[in-house]
Amino acid sequence: MAGIYVHIPFCRRRCHYCDFYKTTEVTRLSFFKEALVVEAELQSDFLKGERVKTVYFGGGTPSLLGAEDVAFLMGTLRRFFKLDPSAEVSLEVNPDDVDSGVAESWARTGVNRLSIGIQSFRDSHLRLMNRRHTARQAFQAVDYARGAGFTDISIDLIYSIPGMTLPEWENNLDTALSLPVNHISAYHLTYHEGTPFFECLRKGTLTETTEEESLSQFDLLMKKTSEAGFEHYEISNFAKNGAYSRHNCGYWFGEKYLGLGPSAHSYNGLSRQWNLADLDLYLEALKARKLPFDEEVLSEKERLNDYLITRLRTRWGISLAEIRRVYGDEEAGGVLRSALPYLHDGFLEQEGDVLRLTPAGILISDRILLELIRE
Ligand code: SF4
Structure with a gap:
């Protein structure tokens, strides 16, 4: 299987x-579509x-x-x-962006799952984060999606928003x-360098939620x-009812995937590629029929660490038998030894x-991972 x-x-x-790669120059969409082809x-x-x-x-x-x-993109x-x-x-x-007309027409193109970026149902949170939508539009989007026949609907939420009780x-x-909805993705707010929130935190105009508050919200x-x-x-x-994101499961199970578009990543089982996170350079390269990516061939150790990092995050966990089969007894033994205190x-x-x-x-998965990954 591939994605x-x-x-x-x-x-x-x-x-x-x-901090995702994006530009507000929406008028360049048609050039982008050509480059994507x-x-x-x-x-x-x-x-x-x-x-x-x-x-x-x-x-x-x-x-x-x-x-x-x-x-057009599906046809491509x-x-x-x-x-x-x-x-x-x-x-x-x-x-x-969702209304009943567009939701129905997306469904006709072969799209069968919508992931709606709701983030919060409180307008004060949405305004603070500079989201474009209101809480009312969030409810409506789910209604329109259901009305258009989507049964696989995921929503994104953010917790530990500054001031969130x-x-x-x-x-x-x-x-x-x-x-x-049958899928929820919930993320802790992260302060990425270069974002307005990061700047506010640095200047002291925003206060980060405490670790204790974050843990209570996650609990x-x-x-x-x-x-x-x-x-x-x-x-x-x-x-709910096994409605996992099959696409994300592909990442966690080490399946091959191809990423198209600026900043997209790809993996073929042996190496990772990542496209330039710059629309100008991306368009320029493809105009000259050149692929705009950098590449890293993964060592055996890096592949093992990727496996540990991705699989530990999931309910399927780390299979020592799998590590033994692919990387040998010594690595499997090393992982188990590091895991013993936990x-x-x-x-x-x-x-x-x-x-x-x-x-x-x-709650302490980052710390555990640091112990498990192989030097
Ligand atoms: S979070 Fe906001 S700025 Fe970032 S990609 Fe989504 S809509 Fe764009």
Whole structure:
């Protein structure tokens, strides 16, 4: 199985916390689409004819694409790759871009999963983060998506927003869990260097939530989602009735994926590629029919560490048998030795040959990973 990620690098405005590659020069969309066709053609051999089981339009703001644009890009992917007829095709959308007409027309292009960037159901949070939409538009977006026949709907939420209280977060969770969605991604707000929020933090005009508050909010997230029948299948991801993001599972299971668009990453099992995070350079390179990426061939140790980093985050955990099979007894023994103190203290659990985080371990997963990764 393989996946394709398409990065749509346009946003109408910049959210104050965001460090994804994007530009507000939306008028360049048509040049970008042309370049994407060339990139798809030049990369048509990257997946070696493997069947593509997932396509993910991420951004930026893919919902700036009308149905015709999405149909054009899907046609391009079908032209150069073997798209499975039952592929999961996800589109990230901003709530204020969704109405019943456009949702229905996206569905007709083959998109079968919407990921709605709601972030919060409180207007004060949305304004603080410089989001474009309102809480009302967030509700409407879910309604329109359902009305258009989407049954796979994911929503994104952010916790530890400056000033967010535990009751406010609880309210956001209760609201989210009352909606007809079968997937929730919930992220701790991160202060990335170069973002307005980072600057405010530096100047002291914003106050970061304390570690204790963050842990309480994360605890509440785990408790509420579990009570509502959602499975916590990855640190930031929760699914109902097995509605996992198949695309993200591909990343965590080490499947091949091709990334198209500026800043997109690719992986073919042996090396990683990443496209230049610069629309000008991206367009220029493809105009000259050159691929705009840098590449790193992964050593065996790096591949093992990638496996540990991605799999420990999931409910499927780390398989010592798998490590033994691919990397040998010594590496498997080393991972187990590093895990022993955490097994003893209840932060990891072992079931047969599988090590996985316990709920307490999820809270200190970064620390555990640092111990497990191989030098
Ligand atoms: S819409 Fe998404 S990609 Fe664009 S600035 Fe906001 S968070 Fe970043």
